[in-house]
Amino acid sequence: MTEDTPLNLMQRAAEKLRQRDAAPPAPPANRPLPAPGSPAPAAAAGSTLKTRESQTISIDVNRLLLAGMVSPKGDKTLISEEYRLLKRPLLLKAFSDEGRTENAHVIMVTSSVPGEGKTFTAINLAMSIASEPDLNVLLVDGDVMNPSVLARLGIEERSGLIDLLEDKGVVVSDVMLRCSNIPNLTILPAGAPTSRATELLASSRMETLVTDLARRYPDRVIIFDSPPVLASTEPSVIALHVGQIVVVVEAEKTPQTALEASLRQLTACPTINLVLNKTRIASSSDEFGGYGYGYGQYGRRKA
Numbered sequence: 001m002t003e004d005t006p007l008n009l010m011q012r013a014a015e016k017l018r019q020r021d022a023a024p025p026a027p028p029a030n031r032p033l034p035a036p037g038s039p040a041p042a043a044a045a046g047s048t049l050k051t052r053e054s055q056t057i058s059i060d061v062n063r064l065l066l067a068g069m070v071s072p073k074g075d076k077t078l079i080s081e082e083y084r085l086l087k088r089p090l091l092l093k094a095f096s097d098e099g100r101t102e103n104a105h106v107i108m109v110t111s112s113v114p115g116e117g118k119t120f121t122a123i124n125l126a127m128s129i130a131s132e133p134d135l136n137v138l139l140v141d142g143d144v145m146n147p148s149v150l151a152r153l154g155i156e157e158r159s160g161l162i163d164l165l166e167d168k169g170v171v172v173s174d175v176m177l178r179c180s181n182i183p184n185l186t187i188l189p190a191g192a193p194t195s196r197a198t199e200l201l202a203s204s205r206m207e208t209l210v211t212d213l214a215r216r217y218p219d220r221v222i223i224f225d226s227p228p229v230l231a232s233t234e235p236s237v238i239a240l241h242v243g244q245i246v247v248v249v250e251a252e253k254t255p256q257t258a259l260e261a262s263l264r265q266l267t268a269c270p271t272i273n274l275v276l277n278k279t280r281i282a283s284s285s286d287e288f289g290g291y292g293y294g295y296g297q298y299g300r301r302k303a
Helices: 006-022 061-066 078-095 118-130 161-166 197-201 204-216 234-238 256-264
Strands: 055-057 106-111 136-141 177-179 185-188 220-225 244-250 272-277
Touching (some): 078 244, 106 118, 106 204, 106 234, 118 185, 118 220, 118 244, 161 204, 244 256
Parallel strands (some): 106 220, 106 244, 136 185, 136 220, 244 272
């Protein structure tokens, strides 16, 4: 074998460079080549997460009215007036510069036990705030083991919060539902139930998600429909991330001991409001026509 001279080494190196430059680039490992004529993928800008435009839905407003709920059109009914009274102190707390707490515009709605009307309250509160011309609302179904927000609105279940927390390949835009006929309203469904719900809601990914949602849009109110406090461990975890809590109390039914036990589990939140629901006070006001709604005749809620 003859010894390579410096000239031979240089010639061989130059030949390898020519061969490399002439060859087409190899596709990334485990990634199929795009089909001929398909559009080039968008640049990821330092991220490997999937992205796509948010899904669009339409909510049947007449369905809301027939169910005795608040219409985002601002119709003057008894229940719409009640929720105007309920939302005002919440919004003042959320956007007042004086004494404002962190994430004051992130509000959790819950109850002590099932059946007190917390989902009904969360949806109506969201619809009432959505009627405000200068505010946007994100309604999050945080009752991940028993989701019902979409069903109440006549929308089929889809991926949502749990999928976002569990799969790092899912981003917010993948699971957001934007309402085409209620421009100020966006919904984040609960997603697929999982036994790891508490751990996922307590994870750093959840904290990052809430922080991002809260800071991205300063005019957005975020409402979490949470499970009942005494039926699940999730509410005490969600309470870590919100600035206000609305606890729905069923009149003449919720035991005081149950309410006190619930409040003890929500001490992580600095502001807790109580809403009295399902009172048996009939309205004879001609102005509202004695409007009736889903849970019977409601009296004025106190916050």
